[in-house]
Amino acid sequence: MHLSKIRPRRHFLKPKILASFHSHEIKNCSPPQEIPAAETTEIETIGVYNTTHWRRRIHKLCAVDRNADAALRLLHQLRRHGFFPDSLNISSILHALCAANRFPEAHDQFLAFISSHCAPDERTCNVLIARLLDGGDPDRTLCLINALVGEKPEFVPSLVNYNRLIDGLCKLGRLGSAHLMFHHMLMRGHCPSVVSYTTLISGYCKIGDMNAAHKLFDEMSERDVRPNALAYCSLLGLVLREREFEKGKILMGKVWEVMECVDDVPVNNAAFCSVIDCLCREGLFHEVFSIAEDMPQGKNVLEEFAYGQMVDSLCRFERYNGAARIVYMMRKRGFAPSSVSYNSIVHGLCKDGDFLRAFQVLEEGIVLGYSPSEFTYAILVEGLCRQNDLAKAKEVLNVMLSKKGVERTRIYNIYLRAVCHMSNPTELLNVLVLMFQSECQPDIISLNTVIKGFCMMGKVEEALQVFNDMIVGKFCAPNKVTFTTIIHGLLNAGKAEEAMNFLHNVMLEKGFSPGVVTYNAALRGLVKLGQVKEAMQVFDEMACRGVAADCVTYTVIIEGLCESYSMDDAMMFWNDVVWPSRVHDNFVYSALLKGLCRSDKFSEACHLLYELADCGVALNNVNYNIVIDCACKLGLKREAYQIMGEMRKNGVRPDSVTWRVLDKLHDGVGMAERGVQLANPLS
Secondary structure: OOHHHHOOOOOOOOHHHHHHHOHHHHHHHOOOOOOOHHHHHHHHHHOOOOHHHHHHHHHHHHHHOOOHHHHHHHHHHHHHOOOOOOHHHHHHHHHHHHHOOOHHHHHHHHHHHHHOOOOOOHHHHHHHHHHHHOOOOHHHHHHHHHHHHHHOOOOOOOHHHHHHHHHHHHHOOOHHHHHHHHHHHHHOOOOOOHHHHHHHHHHHHHOOOHHHHHHHHHHHHHOOOOOOHHHHHHHHHHHHHOOOHHHHHHHHHHHHHHHHHOOOHHHHHHHHHHHHHHHHHOOOHHHHHHHHHHOOOHHHOOHHHHHHHHHHHHHHOOOHHHHHHHHHHHHHOOOOOOHHHHHHHHHHHHHOOOHHHHHHHHHHHHOOOOOOOHHHHHHHHHHHHHOOOHHHHHHHHHHHHOOOOOOHHHHHHHHHHHHOOOOOHHHHHHHHHHHHHOOOOOOHHHHHHHHHHHHHOOOHHHHHHHHHHHHOOOOOOOOHHHHHHHHHHHHHOOOHHHHHHHHHHHHHHOOOOOOHHHHHHHHHHHHHOOOHHHHHHHHHHHHHOOOOOOHHHHHHHHHHHHHOOOHHHHHHHHHHHHHHHOOOOHHHHHHHHHHHHHOOOHHHHHHHHHHHHHOOOOOOHHHHHHHHHHHHHOOOHHHHHHHHHHHHHOOOOOOHHHHHHHHHHHOOOOHHHHHHHHHHHHO
């Protein structure tokens, strides 16, 4: 049986045909013809028969210099002088290409060597095939093996390489090809190992073919190959997926039984991990807790490893309180949970919004020397501040400050940013005082955060006081972010005149030129205050100063013009400024479409939508949903579905919002629920 039968229309090639077939490959793989003169001189001086010299030279280019192209160029020049590459030359070049993640080139180059009758010895071939399989393209490697067998009929891939090919084909879901490879392995004299069977069984289980998996189990017994724990785990995953829980319990018992008989720590550990993952994937968390209580695997899996795996799996399936329960069991039995376990639980509880429970787990872990990572600390302290639990937030701050090697200023800055979410301006100042008392100098980020916090709390005067202290030298000097924050805060407080004074005068006096971010903050603030005319003046000034507008700038201005019922001005701005600039995105389109729809200009909105699509603009769901919503509000059923048809034609799938909007046309009869069914006929 030939390997080529695994893929249709692939056949073994005779050496002459193979060489002819790969002549194009050789041409493509050949290095550039421009050879340095010094290299040519060296070849003529040393001669091509000094194979030891050239072997070392090629190896150095590949392994030390990591320059596979130079090695290929040298080999090409040597071959023109009659040099015949040996296994070491070929191995060096192919390993260098693989190390550079150039696996397709490595495959092609190997084929070129084979077709020119330079195939290495069998051992080297197997080593190189193993390396090429790392590229994750079993089809290409299989093609290469076919060519190799055509050139060297006595060549037999190693059992490990067969197993890896089977695994690669299984991962691609091509179980028929994988099974043919399995039979070919038998015909070439290999006796399949437990790894061969387990790999194939796992592949069949992943596609839900229970019968094929059981047949392989029976075949294992006939060939006197004892299944390992992983083989049973593969079946367990499928059985649980089919909700056959009684069979699942029997298989779990088999797993523990095999573990007891086979002293293979890596396999037993992998099998235990697989069992826990299967249970969590199917929502059988009570079974995980039963295993944690009874430890049926016994001494075959270290208890500490087992508990750690349970915590890891429960966290990956977002059962953080369950993971905390496992940690409690560990401590009760005298084991110390790792920092990774604690960090996963605390971080996960914070993501779920259960900050009080996260703090409790943190307190338990502190006794064992645990302290959260910086990212977890940021989430936890912000959550506690949002819940106005300042006392606990301070405790978390102190835990982080007690860690060795931390950047204290950064830790304080994270805490300051969290305090900004509280209506507690006093705490902001207290933190600054605390920083000075602990000889931790506030940096520009600290002060900008404090200023932003005051502005968020409506305490603009206090923010200005901190700013003035920075100006007079009590703190570090302000930067552009400081001015932008002050301008934004003043506008939010309704102090447009003072904000414009900062923008036009104070910034320039202090040697700063407003950038696009500062101008955008000013524009947004003016628009919120309804001062669209002043916003347009700021935009004109921005253009005069040579500051290029971005998509945010245009979105803010269009929104302002639309909200002030200046739709004609908005369209003029779009036609004369935005569209010619080629600086526009989906947010700009949404602002304009929303303005047209609010101004009862549905036809114009449709025209703009179609015009944008015709110009090749990649519109998104939000853009289409705005116009569909307008059509539904106007009761225009035909137009709404016509827009959805255009949406589909342009490659945008309706989302849940689309179906909810269309539901309005049907008096709430469940269009949103039928959306998935309607999606297929309309596609």
